[in-house]
Amino acid sequence: MPPTNTAPIIEINGINKSFGAFKVLNDLSFSVAPREKLALIGPSGSGKTTILRILMTLEGIDSGEILVDGDSLYQMQRNGKLQPADDAHLHKMREKIGMVFQLFNLFPHKCVLDNVTLAPMLTKGVSRKDAEHHAMELLDMVGLADKAKSMPSQLSGGQKQRVAIARALALKPKIMLFDEVTSALDPELVEEVLNVLWKLCRETDMTMLLVTHEMGFAHDFADRVLFFDRGRIVEDGKPDEIFRHPKQERTQAFLKKIIAAGHRV
Amino acid sequence: MGQWAGYLQLILDGAVVTIKLTLMGSALALVMAFLAGLGRLSRFAPVRWLATAYIEFFRGTSIFVQLFWAYFVLPLFGFTLTPLQAGVLALGLNVGAYAAEVVRGAIKSIGKEQYEACTALNFNRWQGLRHVILPQAFVLMLPTFGNNAIELLKASAVVSLISLSDMTFQAQVVRAQTGSTLFPFLTILILYFAIACVISFAIRGLERHLTRGLDGIRS
Numbered sequence: 295m296p297p298t299n300t301a302p303i304i305e306i307n308g309i310n311k312s313f314g315a316f317k318v319l320n321d322l323s324f325s326v327a328p329r330e331k332l333a334l335i336g337p338s339g340s341g342k343t344t345i346l347r348i349l350m351t352l353e354g355i356d357s358g359e360i361l362v363d364g365d366s367l368y369q370m371q372r373n374g375k376l377q378p379a380d381d382a383h384l385h386k387m388r389e390k391i392g393m394v395f396q397l398f399n400l401f402p403h404k405c406v407l408d409n410v411t412l413a414p415m416l417t418k419g420v421s422r423k424d425a426e427h428h429a430m431e432l433l434d435m436v437g438l439a440d441k442a443k444s445m446p447s448q449l450s451g452g453q454k455q456r457v458a459i460a461r462a463l464a465l466k467p468k469i470m471l472f473d474e475v476t477s478a479l480d481p482e483l484v485e486e487v488l489n490v491l492w493k494l495c496r497e498t499d500m501t502m503l504l505v506t507h508e509m510g511f512a513h514d515f516a517d518r519v520l521f522f523d524r525g526r527i528v529e530d531g532k533p534d535e536i537f538r539h540p541k542q543e544r545t546q547a548f549l550k551k552i553i554a555a556g557h558r559v
Numbered sequence: 560m561g562q563w564a565g566y567l568q569l570i571l572d573g574a575v576v577t578i579k580l581t582l583m584g585s586a587l588a589l590v591m592a593f594l595a596g597l598g599r600l601s602r603f604a605p606v607r608w609l610a611t612a613y614i615e616f617f618r619g620t621s622i623f624v625q626l627f628w629a630y631f632v633l634p635l636f637g638f639t640l641t642p643l644q645a646g647v648l649a650l651g652l653n654v655g656a657y658a659a660e661v662v663r664g665a666i667k668s669i670g671k672e673q674y675e676a677c678t679a680l681n682f683n684r685w686q687g688l689r690h691v692i693l694p695q696a697f698v699l700m701l702p703t704f705g706n707n708a709i710e711l712l713k714a715s716a717v718v719s720l721i722s723l724s725d726m727t728f729q730a731q732v733v734r735a736q737t738g739s740t741l742f743p744f745l746t747i748l749i750l751y752f753a754i755a756c757v758i759s760f761a762i763r764g765l766e767r768h769l770t771r772g773l774d775g776i777r778s
Contacts, residue, residue, distance in 0.1 A: 350675075350678065350679050351678060352675050352678055352679070381683065385681060385683065388678070388679075388681040389681060392679065393679040395672065395675070395676070395679075397672055399672040399673065399675060399676035399679075400676075401673070401676070401691055402695065403694050403695050403698075412680070412690060413680035413681065413682065416682060416686045416690065417680070417681045417682065417686070461680070462679070462680075465680065465681065
């Protein structure tokens with residue numbers, strides 16, 4: 295779905311982030327249009343995962359500004375002044391954003407259905423009946439309706455990741471962040487997860503940011519690809535431009551390495 | 560024979576007191592353990608200081624001294640406790656201080672990814688703790704809680720020093736009256752061991768019940 299010409303849903307303006315002496319993000323700026331499907335690629339340590347973690351408020355920023363849906367993520371207006379966001383502000387902002395993790399992060403003590411229903415019931419006050427109804431629709435969508443009563447320990451990695459996707463979708467976020475969601479999976483389980491992402495890509499209005507090493511999938515999935523290196527965006531363009539005709543040397547070198555490692559582009 | 564049955568009855572009366580002390584002391588210890596254990600993880604520094612002060616003080620002074628304070632010194636400040644109340648208070652506060660570190664350790668051992676899932680699903684701190692962290696941490700606390708409860712059972716013998724007629728106190732009474740050491744002390748040896756076994760089995764059963772379906776998850 296091509297992005298329409300409206301105000302961006304995410305605006306990142308000159309953010310910096312360091313872990314100790316290591317500068318992960320260096321004066322980084324970009325914006326994302328509503329409904330846009332964005333793939334973030336690049337070598338490890340290039341800062342792409344950190345971007346997602348910052349958007350999910352799992353990491354703070356050292357300086358710069360992030361706007362989500364027009365509101366500052368880490369600052370809020372109080373008495374006409376900008377102040378650091380408090381818990382209530384962060385809570386409001388997180389309602390718009392969902393995240394799926396590399397290692398699934400399911401709740402091991404809860405069955406699949408409870409993993410999906412817990413958040414809507416706690417954070418949105420949805421009744422158990424409605425939450426379960428919606429959860430079953432989502433589990434059906436990811437092909438796991440028959441596993442609703444299973445414990446996470448009884449599932450394969452691919453199944454766990456599909457549950458994690460259903461769990462994040464249960465809160466109906468406007469923006470979904472996928473952080474290397476197939477990296478921890480055995481090769482034969484990657485496809486079932488990518489199929490779910492593909493379905494979401496075609497059938498929903500969500501803005502999606504995907505950090506991935508699956509270049510072939512990134513090519514098909516994304517409206518736009520950002521190539522990261524050393525905390526900066528080196529190249530930003532349509533999938534065909536980035537993957538077929540990369541302009542920057544570093545992009546070319548990276549893709550060459552990836553192809554040498556046997557990934558399809 | 561009839562004479563020994565009477566003495567056995569005395570010791571069994573004492574066992575009832577010991578069991579009462581153990582149950583009530585453990586209940587107080589559990590409450591204190593969660594209050595102080597969570598307190599040490601609080602965002603608010605004064606809460607952390609208070610919890611740390613409690614834990615260090617009650618671990619660092621003897622249960623014997625604590626019991627004498629509860630029973631003999633508090634009345635000087637206008638708080639008069641029955642021997643049973645003083646015993647429960649001293650045992651509960653003392654063992655609670657040890658168990659607080661168990662609570663803290665178990666909570667800290669839950670992986671960062673579980674907290675991150677809570678944030679990503681927009682839980683507030685309490686919701687995450689209540690529904691995600693504590694249910695998993697509690698299973699990890701259980702074996703050590705079992706140890707703590709058995710420690711409390713054995714420590715409860717100190718209450719005989721403030722004339723509360725627990726099992727040890729009664730054994731001394733029987734010894735004084737009969738001149739036999741073997742009979743009363745063999746009897747309470749067996750009884751202490753039997754009660755400790757019940758605690759062990761109960762905790763292990765609870766652990767089995769709570770870990771059902773959890774196996775193979777913790778990496």
